[in-house]
Amino acid sequence: MNVLRSALYGMLPRSRRESRAEPGQAVLSTKTAAALLCAACSLPAGLELSEVPYYGLSPPVYPSPLGNGSTDARWASAYGRARDLVSRMTVEEKANVTRGWPGICVGNTGDVPRLGIPSLCFADGPAGLRGQEFVSAFPAGIHVAATFDRDLMLEYGRAIGREFRGRGVNVALGPVAGPLGRVARGGRNWEGLSNDPYLAGVGMGAITRGIQEAGVIATPKHWLLNEQEFRRRRTPLGEAISANVDDRTLHELYVFPFMDALREGAGAVMCSYQRANHSYACQNSKLLNGILKTELGFEGFVVSDWDAQMSGVASANAGLDLVMPNAGFWGAELVQAVRNGSVSEERLGDMAARILASWYYLHQENDYPPPAIYTNMQKHFPVDVQADHAKLIEEIGAAGTVLVKNINNTLPFKKPRFLCVYGYDATVKAGPWQNRDRYGGGYEDNFGWNTLNGTLITAGGSGGNSPPYVVSPFQALQERLSKDRGILRWDFYSENPTPYVNADACLVFINAYASESFDRTSLTDDFSDRLVLNVASWCANTIVVVHSAGIRTVDAWITHPNVTATLFAGLPGQESGHALAAVLYGDVNPSGRLPYTVARAEADYGALLNSSVSAARFPEANFTERLWIDYRAFDRDALAPRFEFGFGLSYTSFAYAGLAVSLLRRAPAAPAEFPDQSVPVVQGGHPALWEVVAVVRCTVTNTGAVEGAEVAQLYVGVPGAGEDSPVRQLRGFVKVGPLVPGQAREAVFELTRRDLSVWDVVAQQWRLRRGRYAVWVGASSRDLRLAGDFVIE
Numbered sequence: 001m002n003v004l005r006s007a008l009y010g011m012l013p014r015s016r017r018e019s020r021a022e023p024g025q026a027v028l029s030t031k032t033a034a035a036l037l038c039a040a041c042s043l044p045a046g047l048e049l050s051e052v053p054y055y056g057l058s059p060p061v062y063p064s065p066l067g068n069g070s071t072d073a074r075w076a077s078a079y080g081r082a083r084d085l086v087s088r089m090t091v092e093e094k095a096n097v098t099r100g101w102p103g104i105c106v107g108n109t110g111d112v113p114r115l116g117i118p119s120l121c122f123a124d125g126p127a128g129l130r131g132q133e134f135v136s137a138f139p140a141g142i143h144v145a146a147t148f149d150r151d152l153m154l155e156y157g158r159a160i161g162r163e164f165r166g167r168g169v170n171v172a173l174g175p176v177a178g179p180l181g182r183v184a185r186g187g188r189n190w191e192g193l194s195n196d197p198y199l200a201g202v203g204m205g206a207i208t209r210g211i212q213e214a215g216v217i218a219t220p221k222h223w224l225l226n227e228q229e230f231r232r233r234r235t236p237l238g239e240a241i242s243a244n245v246d247d248r249t250l251h252e253l254y255v256f257p258f259m260d261a262l263r264e265g266a267g268a269v270m271c272s273y274q275r276a277n278h279s280y281a282c283q284n285s286k287l288l289n290g291i292l293k294t295e296l297g298f299e300g301f302v303v304s305d306w307d308a309q310m311s312g313v314a315s316a317n318a319g320l321d322l323v324m325p326n327a328g329f330w331g332a333e334l335v336q337a338v339r340n341g342s343v344s345e346e347r348l349g350d351m352a353a354r355i356l357a358s359w360y361y362l363h364q365e366n367d368y369p370p371p372a373i374y375t376n377m378q379k380h381f382p383v384d385v386q387a388d389h390a391k392l393i394e395e396i397g398a399a400g401t402v403l404v405k406n407i408n409n410t411l412p413f414k415k416p417r418f419l420c421v422y423g424y425d426a427t428v429k430a431g432p433w434q435n436r437d438r439y440g441g442g443y444e445d446n447f448g449w450n451t452l453n454g455t456l457i458t459a460g461g462s463g464g465n466s467p468p469y470v471v472s473p474f475q476a477l478q479e480r481l482s483k484d485r486g487i488l489r490w491d492f493y494s495e496n497p498t499p500y501v502n503a504d505a506c507l508v509f510i511n512a513y514a515s516e517s518f519d520r521t522s523l524t525d526d527f528s529d530r531l532v533l534n535v536a537s538w539c540a541n542t543i544v545v546v547h548s549a550g551i552r553t554v555d556a557w558i559t560h561p562n563v564t565a566t567l568f569a570g571l572p573g574q575e576s577g578h579a580l581a582a583v584l585y586g587d588v589n590p591s592g593r594l595p596y597t598v599a600r601a602e603a604d605y606g607a608l609l610n611s612s613v614s615a616a617r618f619p620e621a622n623f624t625e626r627l628w629i630d631y632r633a634f635d636r637d638a639l640a641p642r643f644e645f646g647f648g649l650s651y652t653s654f655a656y657a658g659l660a661v662s663l664l665r666r667a668p669a670a671p672a673e674f675p676d677q678s679v680p681v682v683q684g685g686h687p688a689l690w691e692v693v694a695v696v697r698c699t700v701t702n703t704g705a706v707e708g709a710e711v712a713q714l715y716v717g718v719p720g721a722g723e724d725s726p727v728r729q730l731r732g733f734v735k736v737g738p739l740v741p742g743q744a745r746e747a748v749f750e751l752t753r754r755d756l757s758v759w760d761v762v763a764q765q766w767r768l769r770r771g772r773y774a775v776w777v778g779a780s781s782r783d784l785r786l787a788g789d790f791v792i793e
Ligand SMILES: *[C@@H]1O[C@H](CO)[C@@H](O)[C@H](O)[C@H]1NC(C)=O
Pocket: 053, 054, 055, 244, 620, 621, 622
């Protein structure tokens, strides 16, 4: 498999690893309609358009909308200043700010010293500043999603933002909603915030807000449909995979979470490597000019993924504003293209204005710290930005830990005196495999890849991070046991450890790794499954902890009577062990929920198990499943999952009662089917999409014996559900509590027009359907405790 490649990836500085020349590009640039079509297809020389198979055509949308900030006072002020600056810039200067230059950051824009415009510093990644010292390693996106906690999502964004700002990084490359997680084995699903667009959207909005509150430009990525790693880029075999998606699915699943980030004022968006409807995403005018800049009113700039630009004139006209990490097809060529009229000076001015407007929008012209970015080879004074973020990391680590099995209150521990710890995932010192038992000396660029045989706190590629230290589960258990004068026995290597019949409990730690640049080939592995079964064959109290970069199937052992408890501990970041111990010992009552469906068998994911594997010159992934991914498909097929989306146990129990649904009636006769089209679009889409149309309430009571919080979830079936729409979809969640035993609290769910609408492909608008909306509130997507409905006439 591609482990070696991933390891090498981790060791190279990003500028080197991502700047490979792409062979055989052809750039078509005439202005006729046919040429626009070809430009959108990026045909290699000598190939006729008719030879290109297609599922959907990506319609041309030109010209590129001019950013003007006219619908938002803060953007308007930013644009006033940006336009003024641009009016004083030469063509060369404008072209300079729209390109990357080699520099100390992962990405650096050109500067214009004459006008005081600095080079902007871009850095990875979504879970903390990667490749640096004295920075924190936060939990990965999927772990944050598992908290189902809006406040923690916001705090996460704020803390990450403060670290980037403290090191003078202008632009943070995250958060991630692409991939969404369509493919169960997708290599990067863990970077994102779950395959449910509502949950992902809440996270995208909160994290974007948090990052930008710190004055850092957030970069929601990857726009759009970057759902697999296999052939995500052009290779000697041919073009990148084309994600072919119908319009309704595109909006309701893949665009949806980005809307939340844009609504929070996201200053940048990163376009992805692969093609969409046969047109490369960074030159797809429908995605950039059309959906992003017109329909969603995006005011910021579009930056290419590193070396994702596939053409010069075509990408400029399709709406790309900034190429990274070098000049790509721009630089002097863009100046030339403006001189010969292939790209208008207005477009170039808009590209520069969008970048500068984002800079002003975040007030970065005032005293922004200069980049403090180093490699450990350099002698320097450390700029420590960790603050007290370790506390938040531990809190999120515990809040995103999902308890899925707990027979007869095995957990929380009751002061055990003798614990056995097994498995490679328990410790950072994972043994005599090559020379991997170290951290530092170049390896810190990306901790993720280094954990294949050690505890998994993050996964691989640009979404990984660089922990200052790692508290392993083993370390944290030692700390606890030593306080209780207990004892530990451990074996991190054997598949069949020596039995200790008098242990209070045996903890088995296993993991499932993934990385950017390849998709997973299995959701399980035999070594880990055999290890669990071997321990369970003699240990009547076997507790399994799974750290995983996405779905991990567990049917090889989950029903074993000696497996008494199981936790999905996600990718929790640097405080991993402390977070886990807090849950095991009951300091924290678990409230994390699965942000995906864990099937009984891998085959249950059907065609969405694997990425689309093809050796074709024009490989395709037809998203023919449309809206039915993950739990939407399991619900349609009445297929029993092992653990359903939204599932997670607590040390207490909760009762739900008193469902009340009220439809808000707004003057004159709202809700009309469509939003009022006389109202202009703002960033994030039509403002009416965010109006609350209905409110659902219920009461949640702690009926158990200990304090705890409950994640109450709201699911909606739109009129037509079960026919042309999923049976039910998550459209609200509230973390209620903590509640002491006997305490009750009201949960309130606000449903916006967008939450209740479908995308009408004919009208090209979000539309409320007339008829009955079914509403459920419960503890998971299958554990529905209350049902009701309302009617829109
Ligand atoms: C995708 O759909 C198109 C049009 O229906 C078809 O020609 C093509 O073979 C499909 N590709 C794959 C990989 O299924």
